[in-house]
Amino acid sequence: MLAFGRFAVPLVTIFIGIALGHQTPQHETLIDPRTRYPASYTLPVQGFPGLQSNWNPRPDCGEHSYVGHGRLRGRRALITGGDSGMGRAIAIAFAREGADVAFNYLAVEESDARETVSFIRAAGQKAFTIPGDLRNESFCADLVHRAAASLGGLDIVVSHAGYAFEQAYIGNHSTESFEQTLRTNVYAPFFIARAAAPLLPPGSSLIFTASDVAIGGNARLVDYAATKAMLVSFTRSLALQLWPFGIRVNAVAPGGTLTNFLTTQGETTESINGAVSMTPAGRLAQPVEVAPAYVDLAEGINSFASGSVYGANGPTGGF
Numbered sequence: 001m002l003a004f005g006r007f008a009v010p011l012v013t014i015f016i017g018i019a020l021g022h023q024t025p026q027h028e029t030l031i032d033p034r035t036r037y038p039a040s041y042t043l044p045v046q047g048f049p050g051l052q053s054n055w056n057p058r059p060d061c062g063e064h065s066y067v068g069h070g071r072l073r074g075r076r077a078l079i080t081g082g083d084s085g086m087g088r089a090i091a092i093a094f095a096r097e098g099a100d101v102a103f104n105y106l107a108v109e110e111s112d113a114r115e116t117v118s119f120i121r122a123a124g125q126k127a128f129t130i131p132g133d134l135r136n137e138s139f140c141a142d143l144v145h146r147a148a149a150s151l152g153g154l155d156i157v158v159s160h161a162g163y164a165f166e167q168a169y170i171g172n173h174s175t176e177s178f179e180q181t182l183r184t185n186v187y188a189p190f191f192i193a194r195a196a197a198p199l200l201p202p203g204s205s206l207i208f209t210a211s212d213v214a215i216g217g218n219a220r221l222v223d224y225a226a227t228k229a230m231l232v233s234f235t236r237s238l239a240l241q242l243w244p245f246g247i248r249v250n251a252v253a254p255g256g257t258l259t260n261f262l263t264t265q266g267e268t269t270e271s272i273n274g275a276v277s278m279t280p281a282g283r284l285a286q287p288v289e290v291a292p293a294y295v296d297l298a299e300g301i302n303s304f305a306s307g308s309v310y311g312a313n314g315p316t317g318g319f
């Protein structure tokens with residue numbers, strides 16, 4: 001009797017579920033942020049821009065962990081820097097949420113880009129690759145127009161790709177390094193936003209990648225931190241300017257995340273493990289932990305989020 005009583009409710013639920021044409025909802029498992037990922041890292045020895053395939057173990061970009069819920073069904077997204085790291089995590093998350101994705105990367109990152117494409121297509125979505133260097137003004141405009149042509153329009157643009165190289169002392173800071181940082185992190189987002197705005201319909205979403213160092217500062221990343229502060233200000237002003245067009249403009253501010261960006265900056269296995277052990281969180285973010293903020297900002301239901309900077313940087317006292 002008791003056993004029958006226990007089983008009666010689930011069976012009835014299943015029958016009702018079948019009758020109504022939907023599945024019985026499943027519980028989401030609680031995720032403990034402290035222990036979700038290990039807190040020690042092995043960085044590959046590589047320069048700029050680096051490859052995801054050089055990592056062992058690899059960063060988690062959601063390849064086998066991100067579960068979509070149809071939140072971006074029918075959307076058409078352009079992402080810069082979508083081959084690896086956070087850009088790949090955003091591409092995979094968007095595809096699993098139902099968006100078609102065009103993404104950009106440098107030609108030397110083609111093998112990583114191929115992997116991202118395979119995950120987008122496995123999610124049943126269209127993928128388009130547009131390699132090229134974002135420091136090139138005409139390429140940025142070209143990129144936006146080619147993405148819109150391939151996807152049949154654009155309603156999400158994520159200007160994500162960035163560059164940083166650590167320099168401990170301004171007396172040694174080269175003009176070339178400073179310029180590469182500014183061209184990639186400031187000029188390219190401007191070029192992309194300028195080309196995209198006329199194409200974006202009301203309800204679309206423009207998202208930039210800022211950083212926790214925009215406000216907190218970083219002694220070894222003075223130019224990089226300044227470019228991210230510019231993006232925060234740019235986001236807030238452009239949100240005001242484009243609200244009358246129905247375009248929402250926001251940014252995500254990640255903190256330390258396990259990607260090729262660390263080796264580009266000049267970090268090594270020793271330096272990163274030493275630095276991370278002193279942070280309040282005690283570990284870095286994995287790229288897949290940053291992607292949900294981009295999904296939130298892209299989703300139409302988030303209709304009053306504009307001019308916002310979403311934090312995704314652990315308990316560091318940042319955004």
Ligand SMILES: *[C@@H]1O[C@H](CO)[C@@H](O)[C@H](O)[C@H]1NC(C)=O
Pocket residue numbers: 132136137138139142
């Ligand atoms: C800049 O981009 C344009 C448009 O994609 C391309 O035709 C041109 O060759 C690029 N210039 C350089 C220096 O790569």
Ligand SMILES: *[C@@H]1O[C@H](CO)[C@@H](O)[C@H](O)[C@H]1NC(C)=O
Pocket residue numbers: 168169171172
């Ligand atoms: C600046 O560069 C010189 C020459 O490479 C080096 O000896 C010096 O230690 C550097 N200064 C700082 C503060 O990093």
